[in-house]
Amino acid sequence: MQTSASHSPSLPAAPQAASVRMPGPIRHYGRYLYLAINIAIIIFLLAPIAIVVVFALNPTPFIQFPPVGVSLRWFEKFFASRDFMHALGFSLEVAVLTTLSATVLGASAALALARGNLPGTRLIVATMLSPLMLPAILTGLALFQTYVLLDVGRPTWGLVAGHTLVTLPYVVRTTLAVLHNFDTRLEEAAQNLGASPVRTFFEVTLPLIKPGVLAGAIFAFIVSFDQFPVSLFLVSPGNETLPVTLFNYLKFDLDGTIGAASVVSIVLAFVVVIGLDRTVGLRSYVKL
Amino acid sequence: MSASIEIAGVSKVYDGGVRAVDAVAMDIRQGEFFSLLGPSGCGKTTTLRMIAGFETPSAGAIRVDGADITHVPAHKRDMGMVFQNYALFPHRTVAENVAFGLRMRGLDKATIATKVKAALAMVELSGLEDRRPAQLSGGQQQRVALARAIVIAPRVLLCDEPLGALDKKLRQQMQFELKQLQKKLGLTLVFVTHDQEEALAMSDRIAVMNGGRVEQVGTPTEIYNQPTTRFVADFIGDTNIFRGERAAAGQSLDVGKGLILALPTEAQGTGVLSVALRPEKIRLIPRADAATPAGTSAHGIVENTNFLGGAVLYRITLEGGHRVLVQQPNAGTSRLFVPGNGVTLQWTPADLVVLKD
Numbered sequence: 001m002q003t004s005a006s007h008s009p010s011l012p013a014a015p016q017a018a019s020v021r022m023p024g025p026i027r028h029y030g031r032y033l034y035l036a037i038n039i040a041i042i043i044f045l046l047a048p049i050a051i052v053v054v055f056a057l058n059p060t061p062f063i064q065f066p067p068v069g070v071s072l073r074w075f076e077k078f079f080a081s082r083d084f085m086h087a088l089g090f091s092l093e094v095a096v097l098t099t100l101s102a103t104v105l106g107a108s109a110a111l112a113l114a115r116g117n118l119p120g121t122r123l124i125v126a127t128m129l130s131p132l133m134l135p136a137i138l139t140g141l142a143l144f145q146t147y148v149l150l151d152v153g154r155p156t157w158g159l160v161a162g163h164t165l166v167t168l169p170y171v172v173r174t175t176l177a178v179l180h181n182f183d184t185r186l187e188e189a190a191q192n193l194g195a196s197p198v199r200t201f202f203e204v205t206l207p208l209i210k211p212g213v214l215a216g217a218i219f220a221f222i223v224s225f226d227q228f229p230v231s232l233f234l235v236s237p238g239n240e241t242l243p244v245t246l247f248n249y250l251k252f253d254l255d256g257t258i259g260a261a262s263v264v265s266i267v268l269a270f271v272v273v274i275g276l277d278r279t280v281g282l283r284s285y286v287k288l
Numbered sequence: 289m290s291a292s293i294e295i296a297g298v299s300k301v302y303d304g305g306v307r308a309v310d311a312v313a314m315d316i317r318q319g320e321f322f323s324l325l326g327p328s329g330c331g332k333t334t335t336l337r338m339i340a341g342f343e344t345p346s347a348g349a350i351r352v353d354g355a356d357i358t359h360v361p362a363h364k365r366d367m368g369m370v371f372q373n374y375a376l377f378p379h380r381t382v383a384e385n386v387a388f389g390l391r392m393r394g395l396d397k398a399t400i401a402t403k404v405k406a407a408l409a410m411v412e413l414s415g416l417e418d419r420r421p422a423q424l425s426g427g428q429q430q431r432v433a434l435a436r437a438i439v440i441a442p443r444v445l446l447c448d449e450p451l452g453a454l455d456k457k458l459r460q461q462m463q464f465e466l467k468q469l470q471k472k473l474g475l476t477l478v479f480v481t482h483d484q485e486e487a488l489a490m491s492d493r494i495a496v497m498n499g500g501r502v503e504q505v506g507t508p509t510e511i512y513n514q515p516t517t518r519f520v521a522d523f524i525g526d527t528n529i530f531r532g533e534r535a536a537a538g539q540s541l542d543v544g545k546g547l548i549l550a551l552p553t554e555a556q557g558t559g560v561l562s563v564a565l566r567p568e569k570i571r572l573i574p575r576a577d578a579a580t581p582a583g584t585s586a587h588g589i590v591e592n593t594n595f596l597g598g599a600v601l602y603r604i605t606l607e608g609g610h611r612v613l614v615q616q617p618n619a620g621t622s623r624l625f626v627p628g629n630g631v632t633l634q635w636t637p638a639d640l641v642v643l644k645d
Contacts (some may be wrong), residue, residue: 189377192368193440194366194393
């Protein structure tokens with residue numbers, strides 16, 4: 001408990017820590033090596049994004065290094081294109097609907113799995129997480145065949161259902177993780193104080209598992225917004241998501257518009273993450 | 289108002305046939321500090337959880353003020369509970385934690401604010417309203433948990449080892465404060481603990497539990513001075529337990545190795561009996577040369593001593609081989625013995641307690 005900490009300051013703590021340290025120069029080399037490796041990893045992760053940005057801002061209609069100047073012409077072209085604008089709007093719509101359905105379904109499923117004392121829990125979890133292990137292109141193809149068999153055409157809800165399927169594992173996973181460390185006595189305390197089970201859920205359970213649910217929701221949004229293989233099979237002509245539109249565009253043109261579209265996507269994803277964090281609050285609950 | 293609780297033949301059997309609680313029956317009176325005492329796994333916490341409504345009895349009934357609440361859900365029982373490790377809501381401030389039960393009861397904001405303030409003042413936490421539980425010390429968290437439970441003026445206050453996580457000094461202080469608060473508010477309080485000293489110090493009555501059953505219910509003095517079972521005698525405090533054969537109509541017990549114990553006049557039962565004799569009920573004097581009266585005295589040698597400050601605990605081997613604990617007050621007049629000293633032990637038959645096995 002915290003109270004015991006007040007007794008400790010008198011203890012001499014330093015000697016043990018000092019004795020295991022390596023001699024000066026070796027320690028320094030180790031430190032530089034560690035830093036160098038980390039910097040290399042960061043460069044490796046960020047380089048593709050930097051290339052895309054350079055590509056988007058370079059005025060020439062092909063990839064060129066070093067860039068010959070800075071221009072916003074590809075952004076102008078992207079925003080002026082009705083096809084791209086429509087695709088962007090449609091992608092956002094699908095991503096929002098997917099996030100909602102995946103979050104509600106995934107969090108509920110995780111709660112049931114963690115608490116429900118269901119038979120075969122591990123099997124159900126494995127099934128729910130299986131879309132992560134299957135190539136998404138197979139999931140897309142299977143859904144496409146199913147829709148054809150059911151003769152439902154290619155409605156927006158069909159696309160959202162497909163996206164929900166591949167994003168559900170993220171929400172289930174992250175919610176299960178927070179539920180794993182959840183102290184159920186907190187719920188008992190709430191009930192003891194007069195909260196009905198429903199009230200207990202909204203007053204205690206949900207606020208405390210929110211970081212996990214929200215992390216899952218963010219994954220769901222980003223995965224849906226970026227989703228290509230599943231969308232490829234399920235979009236209807238004239239109603240395509242941004243990644244599919246970009247793919248189609250690439251088949252005939254390769255210019256900076258692709259780069260501009262990518263930069264816009266990156267910025268949008270960023271805005272959504274920051275926005276969710278600020279409004280619903282990822283960091284406000286310490287106990288995870 | 290505070291209520292009485294009647295636990296009538298309650299059992300709890302878990303899947304797989306584990307009998308956590310076995311036909312427990314007890315009456316807890318209104319305004320009483322009642323402890324459930326026993327080792328871990330004795331069923332005390334399960335009993336408390338059934339009173340709170342977190343577990344449903346497999347058999348039997350629980351009545352509060354005569355009304356059957358066996359199947360009333362926990363949130364409608366109107367009981368306060370202080371959990372082991374407190375179970376404070378980490379996402380809420382101290383004031384919000386205390387206000388929770390009042391909010392669930394639909395009270396208006398002004399009333400809630402007044403009551404929260406009064407409750408925090410009662411546990412001496414005024415000024416910490418806006419802290420989060422994680423920012424408090426263990427003792428402060430304990431007080432918040434207590435304030436949260438009593439602010440709703442519960443019919444019954446349930447405490448599940450509430451002081452277990454505190455260090456000794458703080459623990460004694462909280463024992464004292466909790467007891468005072470309970471008396472002041474006239475609360476019916478059910479207190480679960482495995483600490484016999486804590487139970488003896490705080491309770492009006494104690495139920496000693498073992499293996500899912502109640503061994504004995506009584507006041508601390510009764511539990512200590514007249515334990516009825518071997519388990520109770522052994523669990524509460526230090527004791528010497530002897531087992532022997534009582535001759536029909538005889539007034540003494542032959543416990544073997546040449547030791548005879550005179551039984552109290554009212555002692556019941558014949559055949560094989562167990563008796564308990566508390567270490568502090570035995571007098572210790574330097575070995576007397578004269579023959580000692582059989583049945584109320586014996587000779588021995590001090591094996592080792594344990595200085596407790598206010599008293600000294602001696603481990604003594606009797607001439608026949610029995611090993612006996614004797615506790616003497618560390619009074620200025622009495623002589624302290626050292627290992628190797630020859631001593632004579634004296635006791636009165638009335639201090640022997642006959643036990644059920």
